[in-house]
Amino acid sequence: MPSTRQLKLVGLTFFGVALAAASLPAFAQSVADLAALSGPDRTQKLIEGAKKEGTVSIYTSITTEDMNVLVPPFEKKYGVKVRFWRASNEDILQRAVVENRGGRYDADLFETDGSGMEGLRRENLLQPVQSPVFSELLPQAVKPGAWIGTRLNIISGAFNTNAVRAGSLPKTYEDLADPKWKGKLGIEAGDTDWFATVVKSRGEEQGLALFRDIISKNGASVRKGHTLMANLVASGEVPLALTTYLYKVNQLKGTGAPLESLLLEPLVARVNGMGLAAKAPHPNAALLFFDYLLTDGQDILASREFFATNIKHSNITEKLNLTFVDAGQMLDEGAKWDKLFNEIVTRQARK
Numbered sequence: 001m002p003s004t005r006q007l008k009l010v011g012l013t014f015f016g017v018a019l020a021a022a023s024l025p026a027f028a029q030s031v032a033d034l035a036a037l038s039g040p041d042r043t044q045k046l047i048e049g050a051k052k053e054g055t056v057s058i059y060t061s062i063t064t065e066d067m068n069v070l071v072p073p074f075e076k077k078y079g080v081k082v083r084f085w086r087a088s089n090e091d092i093l094q095r096a097v098v099e100n101r102g103g104r105y106d107a108d109l110f111e112t113d114g115s116g117m118e119g120l121r122r123e124n125l126l127q128p129v130q131s132p133v134f135s136e137l138l139p140q141a142v143k144p145g146a147w148i149g150t151r152l153n154i155i156s157g158a159f160n161t162n163a164v165r166a167g168s169l170p171k172t173y174e175d176l177a178d179p180k181w182k183g184k185l186g187i188e189a190g191d192t193d194w195f196a197t198v199v200k201s202r203g204e205e206q207g208l209a210l211f212r213d214i215i216s217k218n219g220a221s222v223r224k225g226h227t228l229m230a231n232l233v234a235s236g237e238v239p240l241a242l243t244t245y246l247y248k249v250n251q252l253k254g255t256g257a258p259l260e261s262l263l264l265e266p267l268v269a270r271v272n273g274m275g276l277a278a279k280a281p282h283p284n285a286a287l288l289f290f291d292y293l294l295t296d297g298q299d300i301l302a303s304r305e306f307f308a309t310n311i312k313h314s315n316i317t318e319k320l321n322l323t324f325v326d327a328g329q330m331l332d333e334g335a336k337w338d339k340l341f342n343e344i345v346t347r348q349a350r351k
Contacts, residue, residue, distance in 0.1 A: 030283065031127050031276070031278065031279065031280055031283045032127060034046070034049070034283045034284060034287055035127050035128060035129045035130065035276055035283070035287065036130050037130070037287075038130060038132070042132075043288075043291070045284075046284050046285075046287050046288045046291075047078060047284075047288060048284075049283075049284025049285075050078060050080045050282070050284040050285035050288045051078070051079060051080065052284070053080070053281075053282040053283075053284055053285045054080060054081060054282075054285075055080060055081040055082070055083060055282055055285060056080060056081075056082055056083070056108045056109065056282050056285035056286050056288075056289050057083045057084070057085075057106055057107055057108045057109070057281070057282065058082065058083070058084040058085070058107070058108065058109045058110075058111060058289070059084070059085050059087065059092045059095065059096065059107045059109070059110050059111070059112070060084055060085070060086055060092075060109075060110075060111040060112065061086070061087065061088060061089050061092060061111070061112040061113065061116070061272070062086065062111065063086065063227065064086050066301075066304050066306075067084055067086065069300060069304060070293075070297055070300050070301070070304075071084070073296065073300065074289060074292050074296075074297070077292075077296075078285075078288060078292075080285045080288065080289075082289065085107075089112045089113045089115065089116035090116070092110060092112050092116055093112075093116045093119045093120060093123075096110065096120060096123070096125055096277075097123055097125070100123070100125055100279075105277065105279040105280070105281055106281070107277045107280070108276070108277055108280040108281060108282045108283065108285065108286035108289075109274060109275070109276060109277065109280070109286050109289060109290065110125075110126070110147075110274065110275050110277065111150060111272070111273070111274040111275075111293070112272060112273070113153065113270050113271075113272045113273075113327075114149075114270055114271045114272065114273055114325060114327030114330075115193065115325075115327050115330055115331050115334070117143075117147040117272075117273040117274075117275055117327065118147075118327040118328050118331050119331060120146075120147070120275060121145050121146045121147060121275070122331070124278065125275075125277065125278055126145075126146035126147055126275040126276060126277065126278055127146060127275075127276045127277065127278045127280070128145065128146040129146070129148070129275075129276050129287065129290060131148075131287075131290065131291055131294065133291055133294040133295060133310070134148065134294075136294075136310050136311055136312050137149065137294070137309050137310055137311065138152075138309045138310075138311060138314075140271055140309075140324050141271055141273075141309035143271075143273065146275050146276075147273040147274060147275035148273055148274055148275070148294070149271040149272065149273045149309045150272055150273055150274045150293055150294065150297075150301075150309055151272045151301055151306045151307060151308060151309060152269045152270070152271060152272070152306075152307040152308075152309060152322075153245050153246075153247070153269065153270040153272055153307075154245070154246040154247070154267065154268075154269045154307060154320070154322065155191060155194045155243050155244070155245065155246070155267075155268045155269070155270065156243075156244060156245075156246040156249065156261045156262060156263055156264075156267065157240065157241060157242050157243070157244070157261065157262030157263070157264055158229075158230060158233045158240070158241045158244040158249045158259050158260065158261055158262060159233065159239060159240040159241075159259065159260060159262055160233050160234065160235075160236045160238075160239050160240070160258055160259055161258045161259060161260055162236060162258045163184075163236050163239035163240075164184075164239050164240055166260075168180070169262060170262075170264065171264075172264060172265075173198060173202075173210060173214070173264055174210060176214045176218070176242070177210070177213045177214045177217055177218070178218075179217055179218065181214075181218045181240065182217065182218040182219065183218070183219060184218070184238075184239040184240050185214075185218055185219065185220040185221065185238070185239075185240055185241070185242060186220060186221040186222070186223060186229055186232060186233070186238035186240070186241040186242065186243075187220045187221075187222050187241070187242050187243050187345060188222075188223065188224070188225065188226050188229050188241075188243045188244070189222050189223060189224040189225075189346065190224065191243040191341075192330075192334070192337045192338050192341040193268075193270065193325045193330045193337070194243055194268045194325075195211070195337060195340070195341050195345070196330065196333070196337040196340075197266060197268045197323055197325060198211075198266060198268065199211065199340075201265075201266045201323065208340065208344065211344050211345065212344055215344060215345055215348045216348065219348065220242070220345060220348075221237075221238050222345060222346050223238075226243070226244055226245040226248055227245075227248055229241050229243065229244050230244045230245065230248040230249055230252055230259070231252070233249075233259045234252050234257040234258065234259045236258075240262070242264075244261075246261055246307070247304070247305040247306045247307060248305075249261045250305040251304065251305045254305070263320075265321065265323075266321075266323035267320060267321060267322055267323065268322075268323050268324075268325060269307075269322040269323065269324050269325065270324075270325050270327075271309070271324060271325070271327070274290060274293060276290060294309075294310055295310065295313070298310040298312075298313035299313050302314075302315035
């Protein structure tokens with residue numbers, strides 16, 4: 001027969017398990033309820049809740065330098081501390097999946113490129129959000145499902161103005177097969193979605209033949225990181241890069257660096273997005289930052305040369321004929337295009 005003390009311990013254990021189990025649906029429901037908030041008092045409710053939570057945790061691929069400009073105005077305005085972990089798109093997705101499977105829920109918000117956001121959605125790690133701000137966004141930024149576009153990463157070429165004369169620039173991708181570009185080209189190592197988009201614009205067979213021709217004749221320096229690639233162009237180590245982020249080129253150009261963008265068609269754009277974690281520990285603060293990044297934060301992003309998705313805050317001053325990456329399709333076809341990119345570009349890369 002169990003003792004009275006043992007019975008009390010068993011009772012307390014069952015009570016604790018029952019209490020924890022009962023709290024889980026309520027927790028999940030509270031995140032869903034907050035995400036669906038509407039009406040004129042929505043923001044005030046979020047502010048009150050966020051002040052009690054005191055903090056918000058964000059996993060993001062925005063550079064630390066840019067986040068350090070973006071975060072302080074939010075903290076000052078709302079008195080809520082922002083903690084962020086900066087990593088690549090791939091690492092954010094991997095960490096989120098591993099933590100979820102381990103029952104660990106640290107992230108409130110995820111902000112990274114479309115393929116990562118689509119991966120998070122498919123893993124059921126995101127809670128769909130309703131916000132009055134959505135009506136102000138570019139159509140391509142309002143995604144069906146659980147994430148919303150916050151900024152555009154426009155993938156452009158770039159050239160060093162000391163190493164390449166403006167009059168000698170290529171006007172099309174076909175011009176890059178000219179032997180005069182031998183040893184002068186660079187490509188970012190992860191831009192398989194750009195590669196796929198350009199190839200498809202020519203018809204797959206013809207597009208693949210074009211890149212085989214360019215790389216076999218002239219090679220390319222393949223480097224990991226768009227910021228690194230832009231800096232290599234600025235230094236002259238890579239005279240002409242096929243893929244950099246246009247915002248980073250503009251940032252460096254603004255500091256006096258000798259580089260200019262090269263806009264070959266199709267001009268490929270990724271929609272970078274943001275999503276609320278399905279089990280966000282600080283949902284009020286997360287939703288408050290969500291709205292902030294789509295409003296006041298858009299002006300800050302624009303001041304940093306990012307391309308805003310909120311039309312009211314847009315800094316795209318010239319008409320750009322953009323071709324948008326289909327994040328879902330690229331996720332489905334990723335293995336195919338990774339293999340082709342590796343075979344045609346990476347293995348033939350100039351060392």
